[in-house]
Amino acid sequence: MASTSRLFSLKDKALSLDSKEDIEALLSGVDLAAVEEVDLSGNTIGVGAAEALGDAFRKMSSLKIANLSNIFTRRLDTEIPFALIAICDALKDATNLIELDLSSNAFGDRFVGPLVPLLSQNQSIQILRLMNNGIGAAGGRIIAGALLESARMSKAAGKPSNLRVVICSRNRLEDGSASIWAEAFAAHGNLLEVRMANCGIRQEGLTSIIRGLATSVQLRHLDLADNVGRDVEEATEEHGWTALADTIAAWRELETLNLSDCDLNEAGLTPILERLGNGIFVKLHTLQLVNNGIEDSQYEALFDLATSHLPALKRLELWWNDIDSDDPSIQAIARVLKNRGGRLFLIDPDEEEAEEEEIEHVEEKAEEEEEREEEKEEEETDLSTQMAHLGVSSP
Numbered sequence: 001m002a003s004t005s006r007l008f009s010l011k012d013k014a015l016s017l018d019s020k021e022d023i024e025a026l027l028s029g030v031d032l033a034a035v036e037e038v039d040l041s042g043n044t045i046g047v048g049a050a051e052a053l054g055d056a057f058r059k060m061s062s063l064k065i066a067n068l069s070n071i072f073t074r075r076l077d078t079e080i081p082f083a084l085i086a087i088c089d090a091l092k093d094a095t096n097l098i099e100l101d102l103s104s105n106a107f108g109d110r111f112v113g114p115l116v117p118l119l120s121q122n123q124s125i126q127i128l129r130l131m132n133n134g135i136g137a138a139g140g141r142i143i144a145g146a147l148l149e150s151a152r153m154s155k156a157a158g159k160p161s162n163l164r165v166v167i168c169s170r171n172r173l174e175d176g177s178a179s180i181w182a183e184a185f186a187a188h189g190n191l192l193e194v195r196m197a198n199c200g201i202r203q204e205g206l207t208s209i210i211r212g213l214a215t216s217v218q219l220r221h222l223d224l225a226d227n228v229g230r231d232v233e234e235a236t237e238e239h240g241w242t243a244l245a246d247t248i249a250a251w252r253e254l255e256t257l258n259l260s261d262c263d264l265n266e267a268g269l270t271p272i273l274e275r276l277g278n279g280i281f282v283k284l285h286t287l288q289l290v291n292n293g294i295e296d297s298q299y300e301a302l303f304d305l306a307t308s309h310l311p312a313l314k315r316l317e318l319w320w321n322d323i324d325s326d327d328p329s330i331q332a333i334a335r336v337l338k339n340r341g342g343r344l345f346l347i348d349p350d351e352e353e354a355e356e357e358e359i360e361h362v363e364e365k366a367e368e369e370e371e372r373e374e375e376k377e378e379e380e381t382d383l384s385t386q387m388a389h390l391g392v393s394s395p
Contacts, residue, residue, distance in 0.1 A: 005034050011067075012042035016074075023052035032059040039067040041101070044074055050083035054090035063094050069129070070104040077110070084114035092118045101129040103167075109139035119146035123154050127165040131195075140177030143168070144184045151187035161188040169197040169223065178205030182212030191216035195223035197258065202228050203240035210243040219251040223258040225288065229268060239264075245271035252280050260290035260317065269294065273301050277309040285312045285342075291320035299329040306336050314342025 008030060017023060038060070045053070057063065068087065072080050084107075091097060102115070112135055119128070128147075135143060147163070154161045166185075173181070178201055185191060194213060201209065206229045213219060229240035241264060248254070262268070269292060276284070287310075306313050314337060323330060323346055334344040 005031060006036040006062075007039070008035050008037070009039040010043050011039045015043040016046075017043060017049035018046040019048040020052040023049045023056065027052075027056055032056055033061050035060045036062050037065040037067075038063065039065075040071055041067050041069040043071055045071045045083055046075065047079050047082045047086070050086040054086040057087070057090035057094065060094070062096060064096050065099040066091060066094075066097060067101045068105075069101045072105050080105075080107070081111050081114060084111060088114045088118040092121050094122065095124055097122060097124050099127040099129075100125055103129050103131040103133065105133055107133045107135055107139065109136045109142070112139040112142045116142065116146045119143065120149040120153065123150055123157075123159070124162055126162050128163065129165075129167045130171070131167055132170040134171065136172050137174040137176030140168075140171065140173040141180050144177055144180035148180065148184040148187055151184065151189075155187075161190055163188045164191060165193040166191065167193070167195040169195050169199065171196075171199055173199040173201060173205075175202055175205035178208045182208040185209065185212035186215050189215040190218065192218055193221040194219070195221070195258075196227070197223050197225040199227055206240035207243040210240075210247050214247045214250050217250050218253050220253050220255045220283075222251070222254065222256070224262065225258045225290075226261040228263045239268040241268035241272060245275050248272065248275045249278065249280065253283060254281055255283050255312075256286040256288075257284065258286075258288040259292070260288045262292060264289070264292040264294075266293075266295050266298065268292075269298060270301075273298070273305055277301075277305050279309055281310055283312050284310050286315040286317075287313060288315075288317040289321070290317050290348075294318065294321040294323075296322070296324070296327065299323075299327055299333070303329040303333050303336075306333050313337065314340050315345070316342075317345045319346055319348050 008027075010026065015022075017026075038057075040053075057066075072083065075083070091100070100118075107115075112133075119125070130143065133139075147166075150163070151161050173196065181196075185194070191213065194216075196209065201224075206224065206227060209224075213222070229244075241259075241262070244259075259272070264272075269289070276287075302316070302318075306316065316333065316337060325331075325346060330344070330346070337344050
């Protein structure tokens, strides 16, 4: 168990914790009041164990970080909600809790209810990770509504919101929950990082969310990858990305922007590039535009952007676009980023790594074959030498 006085960790132990006794045995001898971080990820927790954890959380007066990702594998629908209630009710009053991770738990929209008191009433939370929970539009409305209530409660108490990071990717939030998310984001207003990749959000939803984020003028990281900002069914050229182009100037502190797999095309990308070129994004170091149907004419604009307007840019991802690696603009971009200690990515790093491994494998095989040939030649030479000493002619 990788634990210290401040950290209690069962990370990836693959334990099946069912009863109160299971938890009590693991916590035996732990000074609960001193624990600042708990990591239970990669185990499976039943109702009895969850109730015991709830009791323990109430005694962890210093708790700052709770990683509860992937803790309900193989649990029944009759177990998960009661286990969640036991855990969330205890954390609701954890006044020092800064970071909460509930990712990779299959809540769906059925089991998000127990999260509402925790997310609405605990105003100390700064970092919320809810990734790959399958909550859908209905669940998204519930979660966003809880965050909106939290912002309202902070305002009523005369305090600014503490929420800084919201990660809710891979949740199929869709347009049906977008307006509530937009309200919640606008109400909190101090967000530094928002990631909502692969959520099935389209034009109307993205427009709402982006406008809701306009109040977060300190925003540093925005990830909207794999959402489609236009009505592809009606084949219209109207884009939800117009809202991004109109809003992006509010985020002068922006450091990373991920718009990969967003079907931007020329109509969506051009105004965004124009806004990025206004000279205020001096901290933007990562721009991801993978698989967006980028036109040849836009690579020259990207070169101008990289050289003259984005002095901190070091990572530009462009793979799965129609790219000619011999294009002068592409080569120029690569040189600029390399001189800054960065890189232009034209191939998916995962594919590149696999390709490099294959090349290494082939090269190793070739070297082994070459070594065998050399050994064979040496053996033949030695044999010829021995036969010569014996006065026997080589065959």
